Every structure is written in C-alpha cells, then in structure tokens.
Amino acid sequence: MASGAPSPAAVDALDSRVWPRNCVRDASGVMTVAGVDVRDIARDFGTPVFVLDEQDLRSRAREYALAYREAGASMVFYAAKAFLSTAVARWVTEEGLGIDVASGGELAVAMRAGVPGELLLMHGNNKSEEEIAAAVDYSVGRIVIDSFEEIARVAQAAAKAGRVQPVLVRATVGVEAHTHEFIATAHEDQKFGLSAQGGAVEEAVRRIAKLPSLTLVGLHSHIGSQIFDASGFQIAAARVVALAQRIYDEQGIELEELNLGGGMGIAYLDSDDPLDVADMAMQIGDIVAKECADAGITVPALAFEPGRAIVGPAGITVYEVGTIKPVELDHGLVRTYVSVDGGMSDNIRTALYGADYTVRLASRSSMAEPMLCRVVGKHCESGDVVVRDAWLPSDLAPGDLLAVAATGAYCRSMASNYNFVPRPGVVSVKGGDVSTVLRRETIDDLLGLEPTT
Numbered sequence: 121m122a123s124g125a126p127s128p129a130a131v132d133a134l135d136s137r138v139w140p141r142n143c144v145r146d147a148s149g150v151m152t153v154a155g156v157d158v159r160d161i162a163r164d165f166g167t168p169v170f171v172l173d174e175q176d177l178r179s180r181a182r183e184y185a186l187a188y189r190e191a192g193a194s195m196v197f198y199a200a201k202a203f204l205s206t207a208v209a210r211w212v213t214e215e216g217l218g219i220d221v222a223s224g225g226e227l228a229v230a231m232r233a234g235v236p237g238e239l240l241l242m243h244g245n246n247k248s249e250e251e252i253a254a255a256v257d258y259s260v261g262r263i264v265i266d267s268f269e270e271i272a273r274v275a276q277a278a279a280k281a282g283r284v285q286p287v288l289v290r291a292t293v294g295v296e297a298h299t300h301e302f303i304a305t306a307h308e309d310q311k312f313g314l315s316a317q318g319g320a321v322e323e324a325v326r327r328i329a330k331l332p333s334l335t336l337v338g339l340h341s342h343i344g345s346q347i348f349d350a351s352g353f354q355i356a357a358a359r360v361v362a363l364a365q366r367i368y369d370e371q372g373i374e375l376e377e378l379n380l381g382g383g384m385g386i387a388y389l390d391s392d393d394p395l396d397v398a399d400m401a402m403q404i405g406d407i408v409a410k411e412c413a414d415a416g417i418t419v420p421a422l423a424f425e426p427g428r429a430i431v432g433p434a435g436i437t438v439y440e441v442g443t444i445k446p447v448e449l450d451h452g453l454v455r456t457y458v459s460v461d462g463g464m465s466d467n468i469r470t471a472l473y474g475a476d477y478t479v480r481l482a483s484r485s486s487m488a489e490p491m492l493c494r495v496v497g498k499h500c501e502s503g504d505v506v507v508r509d510a511w512l513p514s515d516l517a518p519g520d521l522l523a524v525a526a527t528g529a530y531c532r533s534m535a536s537n538y539n540f541v542p543r544p545g546v547v548s549v550k551g552g553d554v555s556t557v558l559r560r561e562t563i564d565d566l567l568g569l570e571p572t573t
C-alpha cells in the first residue's frame with residue numbers, strides 16, 4: 121500500500137455529506153441513485169451523463185424556503201445560473217422558492233416552465249435592452265439595478281409597457297467571502313453593482329425615486345460563493361444596514377427589502393463542513409436584526425438567492441473509464457492517469473478554480489488496494505483535469521464507470537463544446553424511474569449551427 125493511502129473500504133464508501141441523499145451501493149456493490157442502477161443510466165443515455173436526484177433537490181429547496189422564511193425572509197430565490205431547466209424551475213417553485221435569472225435565456229426557461237413573473241428576480245451587470253424589455257413585459261417581481269445607465273433603461277422599458285417596475289439597487293459592500301475566509305475592504309474592485317461607499321447608491325436611490333415607472337423596494341448585496349459560515353454576512357449586513365440608515369436619514373425613504381444574495385456552501389469532500397441550513401439562516405437573521413436595532417431602523421424583509429446549495433449536492437456525473445496510464449514521477453513514485461470520456465467541457469471548475477471533487481468507482485464495488493490517480497478528461501490540454509488527486513481501486517479497468525459527486529451546480533451550466541464535444545445529457549431519478557431533463561447534444565446539433573450552402 122502506498123504511504124498515506126486510505127483503506128479499500130474508505131475508497132469504496134459513499135459519504136452522505138457528499139453524495140446525493142438517495143445515492144447508495146446496492147447489495148452487489150453497484151452505485152444506485154433513487155433505486156436506479158448507474159450502469160442502466162450509462163447504457164440508456166450514454167456517458168458522460170449528469171444524474172439529478174429529484175427528491176434530494178426538492179428537499180433542499182424546501183429546507184431553504186422554510187429555514188430562511190423562519191429567519192425573516194419574505195422570498196428565497198433559486199439562483200438559476202447554478203443549473204436550469206424547465207423541470208428544475210418547476211421543482212424549486214413547487215417547493216416554495218422563486219427564481220433569480222441573470223440573462224434573457226434563463227428568463228426564457230423560467231417562462232417556458234410557467235413560473236409566474238412575480239416569483240422572478242432579474243440580475244445582470246449588462247442587461248440588454250431586449251432582456252430588460254422581456255423581463256418588464258413578463259412582470260418580473262424584481263429587477264436588480266446594477267449601474268446608473270440601467271436606471272434609465274429599466275424606467276424607459278417600464279414606461280413603454282405601462283408598468284411600474286419594482287427594483288432593488290445592488291450595493292457592493294467591500295466584502296469578498298469564500299469558505300472560512302472573507303476579505304473586507306472599503307471598495308470592491310469589480311464590475312457588479314454600485315459602491316456602498318462614496319454616495320453612489322444614495323445617488324441611484326435619488327434618481328429612482330424621481331421616476332414614476334420605477335418603485336424602489338430595497339438594496340441587494342452578494343458577497344461570494346461557497347461560504348461556510350455567517351461571518352462574512354456579518355460585515356456585509358452591517359454595511360448595507362448603515363447604507364439603509366443613511367438613505368432614510370437623508371431622503372426619508374424607508375427600504376422594505378434587503379436581499380443578501382446567495383453563496384451558501386456545500387461539501388465537495390467529506391472534510392468540508394458548511395454550517396447547517398437552519399443555523400446559517402438563523403445566524404444571518406439575528407445579525408440583520410441586531411444591526412437594524414443598533415441603527416434604529418425597522419428590520420426590512422429579507423431575501424436570499426442560494427444556487428449551489430440547492431442543486432449542487434443533488435447531482436453527480438457518471439463517466440466511463442477509457443485509458444489508464446501509470447506515469448513515473450521523480451523519486452520512483454507513480455501517478456496513474458485515468459482518462460474519462462468527458463472532462464473540462466462538462467466540468468471546468470477544477471481547471472478554472474482548482475476545485476476539489478470526490479470520485480468513486482460506481483459500476484462495482486472493489487476491495488483492491490487503492491492507487492493514487494489523477495482523473496483527467498479527453499481534451500487537448502494538460503490542464504484538463506476532473507479530479508486532481510484521487511484514490512481509486514488498483515483493479516480499475518477500461519469500461520468501468522466512475523461517479524463524481526456534487527456536480528449538480530456550475531458544471532452542466534458552464535459546459536462547453538471544446539474540441540467539438542457534444543455537451544452531456546442530464547437525467548433525473550426518482551423512485552426507481554429515470555426521466556430526461558436535458559437530452560445529450562449530438563454532433564448534428566453542432567453541425568446544424570453552420571449555414572447550409
């Protein structure tokens with residue numbers, strides 16, 4: 121056994137913190153999700169394939185809706201950028217969430233799913249006039265104003281539609297949060313929103329208040345992603361509440377709503393330990409209540425936009441192993457490169473952010489000694505890595521299926537056609553049944569983009 125190697129049993133185990141709630145090995149050792157054998161999914165739908173555990177996703181949506189309502193939220197929006205399809209739009213709204221859309225495309229999916237406009241919120245730092253008009257025409261509940269230009273654009277679209285559009289102003293509060301750490305600065309050097317310092321937000325509020333086709337509902341702040349505790353929200357809430365207080369003092373405008381964005385983290389590895397949903401909600405609610413009491417302002421209704429935390433843990437990717445290549449390193453060490461039939465085109469997060477994932481042999485159980493592997497894709501780049509360091513059984517063979525956990529968020533939604541590779545399909549499983557959420561792309565789909573001559 122290589123030094124530091126985990127036991128065969130550990131390499132075979134499916135930790136419930138990381139894998140979907142209905143993902144287990146059956147009596148013969150094959151991975152099943154909601155009672156469906158992953159080998160059957162691979163055979164019927166091809167690989168790579170994303171598998172969504174519907175009941176898991178729905179239960180997380182329900183937990184967020186309940187916990188954050190309990191903590192003072194009037195609305196919890198699912199951040200569609202994490203992953204969106206009409207099925208997912210229906211599930212999350214049936215479980216009590218609204219949807220945060222950040223483009224005309226995401227809006228179109230929500231519309232096709234029949235999500236009522238009042239359950240939608242639209243984001244974007246450069247919404248096109250078409251996107252704004254589509255949102256206004258569909259009577260979306262909130263548009264988040266991200267720049268001075270946008271005030272006039274949204275006002276004009278609303279006036280044209282004969283509508284008064286509710287808006288929020290996005291404030292950048294100088295907090296960048298990630299897992300346990302956050303950085304707090306006076307200004308944020310980034311493209312979103314208006315700085316909470318220096319009067320830009322106050323000026324936006326002044327301009328909005330003069331426009332009859334807009335109604336200002338409140339402020340918005342989003343501090344980052346994959347956040348494990350409430351400490352970053354503490355600073356953000358203090359700064360937005362101070363802003364709300366200044367707006368009230370200077371302009372007599374009382375803001376009804378404070379949207380604190382998304383970013384609630386999930387476990388990708390069994391060592392990841394994000395705060396429990398209800399605890400995080402309660403802590404944020406308490407923080408805002410205290411800040412408002414200190415500032416002497418009424419506590420506004422809260423709103424949130426979790427994306428990853430709803431869909432991330434509910435999804436896995438199933439790949440087929442193609443080639444296995446031991447590569448000798450210095451000092452006589454060997455690293456085994458396991459190539460799968462996807463890669464950076466279906467999961468860019470490892471290459472882009474250095475993200476870590478958990479991978480398991482899925483088509484069978486094995487008690488062979490673990491070997492240190494790097495799971496890589498089939499693309500023409502050495503950075504095409506799915507899991508940088510993984511222990512897998514040493515009897516791994518071409519044709520075996522591997523499953524990567526917690527790929528429900530920001531994998532299919534950030535997928536590309538690099539190397540003209542069709543993007544994988546997405547299936548959902550529930551009570552032993554499989555349904556297509558998105559079919560796999562075909563090369564003909566891609567060829568169809570070219571004009572026919």
Ligand code: LLP
Nearest residue numbers: 199342345346382383384425426427428530
């Ligand atoms: N609200 C706003 C305004 C956002 O910008 C985002 C994410 C969310 C909500 C949802 O954040 P979540 O709860 O999913 O963390 N592609 C990156 C994440 C980018 C997130 C961008 N904004 C990743 O794969 O980690």
